[in-house]
Amino acid sequence: MIQTKDRILDAAERLFAEQGYSATSLRSIIAAAGVNLAAVHYHFHSKESLLEAVILRRAEPANQERLELLERYQAEAGGRPPALEKVLEAFLIPTFRLACDPSRGGNVFVKLMGRLHAESDLLPGIILAHFGPVLMRFSEALNRALPELPASELLWRGRLAMGTAAQVLRDTPQASLSTSEPVSQEWEHTMRRLISYLCAGFRSPVVPDTRIPEVVPLPETAPVQETK
Amino acid sequence: MIQTKDRILDAAERLFAEQGYSATSLRSIIAAAGVNLAAVHYHFHSKESLLEAVILRRAEPANQERLELLERYQAEAGGRPPALEKVLEAFLIPTFRLACDPSRGGNVFVKLMGRLHAESDLLPGIILAHFGPVLMRFSEALNRALPELPASELLWRGRLAMGTAAQVLRDTPQASLSTSEPVSQEWEHTMRRLISYLCAGFRSPVVPDTRIPEVVPLPETAPVQETK
DNA sequence: GTCTATAACTTGATAGAC
DNA sequence: GTCTATCAAGTTATAGAC
Numbered sequence: 001m002i003q004t005k006d007r008i009l010d011a012a013e014r015l016f017a018e019q020g021y022s023a024t025s026l027r028s029i030i031a032a033a034g035v036n037l038a039a040v041h042y043h044f045h046s047k048e049s050l051l052e053a054v055i056l057r058r059a060e061p062a063n064q065e066r067l068e069l070l071e072r073y074q075a076e077a078g079g080r081p082p083a084l085e086k087v088l089e090a091f092l093i094p095t096f097r098l099a100c101d102p103s104r105g106g107n108v109f110v111k112l113m114g115r116l117h118a119e120s121d122l123l124p125g126i127i128l129a130h131f132g133p134v135l136m137r138f139s140e141a142l143n144r145a146l147p148e149l150p151a152s153e154l155l156w157r158g159r160l161a162m163g164t165a166a167q168v169l170r171d172t173p174q175a176s177l178s179t180s181e182p183v184s185q186e187w188e189h190t191m192r193r194l195i196s197y198l199c200a201g202f203r204s205p206v207v208p209d210t211r212i213p214e215v216v217p218l219p220e221t222a223p224v225q226e227t228k
Numbered sequence: 229m230i231q232t233k234d235r236i237l238d239a240a241e242r243l244f245a246e247q248g249y250s251a252t253s254l255r256s257i258i259a260a261a262g263v264n265l266a267a268v269h270y271h272f273h274s275k276e277s278l279l280e281a282v283i284l285r286r287a288e289p290a291n292q293e294r295l296e297l298l299e300r301y302q303a304e305a306g307g308r309p310p311a312l313e314k315v316l317e318a319f320l321i322p323t324f325r326l327a328c329d330p331s332r333g334g335n336v337f338v339k340l341m342g343r344l345h346a347e348s349d350l351l352p353g354i355i356l357a358h359f360g361p362v363l364m365r366f367s368e369a370l371n372r373a374l375p376e377l378p379a380s381e382l383l384w385r386g387r388l389a390m391g392t393a394a395q396v397l398r399d400t401p402q403a404s405l406s407t408s409e410p411v412s413q414e415w416e417h418t419m420r421r422l423i424s425y426l427c428a429g430f431r432s433p434v435v436p437d438t439r440i441p442e443v444v445p446l447p448e449t450a451p452v453q454e455t456k
Numbered sequence: 457g458t459c460t461a462t463a464a465c466t467t468g469a470t471a472g473a474c
Numbered sequence: 475g476t477c478t479a480t481c482a483a484g485t486t487a488t489a490g491a492c
Contacts, residue, residue, distance in 0.1 A: 004457080020347055022251035025485065036459060041487060043457090118346030118398060119248055153421075160425060163395020164388050170346060171387065185439045192435040193381075197388060200432030207420040211413045232475080253467065264477060269469065271475090459492075466485065474477075 005043045007033040013054045013105055017112035020119055021051055052127055055116075058098060058109045063134045065094035070141060081144035084202055088195050091138055092165070096187045099169070107172070114170035117162065146202060153206055161198050168194055233271045235261040241282045241333055245340035248347060249279055280355055283344075286326060286337045291362045293322035298369060309372035312430055316423050319366055320393070324415045327397070335400070342397035345390065374430060381434055389426050396422055 011033035015024045026047055030037050044050040069090035073082040082090075099110045142154060149157075172190065239261035243252045254275055258265050272278040297318035301310040310318075327338045370382060377385075400418065 020248070020250060022248060026487090027485080037486090038460085038488085039458065047486070115346055118343055118394070156421070157425065159399060160392050160395055160422075163398075164392045164429075166346070167388055167391020167394075170391075189435070189437055189439055193384070194388075196432045196435050197385065197429045200428040201392075201425045204424045204428030207417070207424050209417055211417055254469090255467080265468090266470085266478085267476065275468065457492105459490100461489090461491100463488075464486090467483080468481105469483105470481080471479090472477100473479100474475105 062094040084145040110169040114166040117166040290322040312373040338397040342394040345394040
């Protein structure tokens with residue numbers, strides 16, 4: 001029989017994904033899991049810690065996979081930086097693999113991540129800290145795949161890409177979850193389409209900043225010649 | 229002195245945007261607005277109706293503007309369908325105009341919309357109904373701007389674009405709100421960059437569907453002629 | 457580890473005086 | 475229209491028996 005701890009995690013994962021964090025009460029979770037309220041506090045101290053545990057259970061191995069994939073692609077490229085497509089793939093494959101493996105939460109978890117991405121203002125920064133190293137490695141890889149793009153623009157587009165991906169994770173229906181093992185076909189296609197879309201965005205022409213730069217007044221004590 | 233009703237709307241708008249709908253209590257709203265709890269129920273029946281009122285106050289005129297702009301661009305194009313850039317502009321200009329007019333909620337409202345876009349599973353469909361006509365007109369315009377793109381792909385990319393825009397609205401800092409009137413410069417630039425990014429995505433190559441089509445078995449009892 | 461019981465508090469909503 | 479007072483229900487969290 002499945003452990004109480006896992007049943008709580010499963011139920012919480014599903015309900016958080018469906019209704020959001022604050023809209024989901026611990027009581028609805030224990031009802032769905034068929035366990036006692038006190039068990040939640042025994043295993044996970046608090047509601048917030050429960051959310052963190054729900055996330056870490058999936059995100060930890062997925063992030064590991066992401067780094068391994070990126071490293072492999074870098075090795076395959078033989079010294080040269082891997083192409084943009086490959087970098088995105090290294091990030092998205094583990095994501096979509098989660099999405100089609102029922103034993104790893106299936107569609108539910110990625111939906112949760114898509115949600116939290118918007119709700120995250122009130123999320124404990126601790127959670128985001130777990131994604132820190134991964135994000136750093138990938139932004140570095142993006143930088144090398146798009147050397148022409150100014151760093152600030154790259155950062156911005158990176159965030160847009162995250163928003164776009166979150167959108168896909170959120171509203172892709174939970175269709176083929178009950179189907180057989182390599183459900184991947186549908187997801188594979190979705191991922192290819194997403195990557196094509198994202199690459200085009202990353203490579204779109206940079207719009208020059210035509211703003212009038214703010215005039216920063218020189219300190220009064222500045223000598224005359226310094227203005228040049 | 230400002231009416232109670234408006235003070236409630238203002239406070240609710242800000243708090244919903246900052247914390248999300250379910251995480252914001254009516255009591256925190258009345259505290260911020262400096263009004264009585266009963267006043268909320270007097271003016272807006274319920275919490276849900278309050279949210280609806282908050283949205284409609286801004287969305288109604290913005291949607292009007294969107295339709296007018298689209299119509300103007302169509303007239304300017306003289307019979308021919310306006311370019312993709314123009315269609316996106318017609319949708320986004322009113323959005324970003326909201327974002328830089330302090331008297332119309334400024335950054336706060338667009339942030340709320342960015343949030344609700346993700347939280348919307350539990351939102352009353354009534355609200356989305358108000359956007360219905362606008363979305364219909366624009367998807368039609370998009371279709372004519374991109375005649376080569378299959379309808380299903382266009383719909384999908386349209387949703388991605390909404391997700392991308394929501395991301396921008398959500399995390400653009402509330403910087404220049406306190407600055408002088410035509411704050412627009414910063415937003416104008418942001419909008420241009422967003423449009424460039426989105427156009428590239430819309431025009432990215434379509435990934436062919438390599439999935440094996442599912443075999444639909446014919447019903448055994450079906451007579452040959454009856455199907456028609 | 458799992459339960460019951462309950463504390464301590466917050467929530468949305470309403471009735472009724474002014 | 476605006477207030478006070480209050481309801482009924484729901485919330486997270488904990489103490490203590492088994």
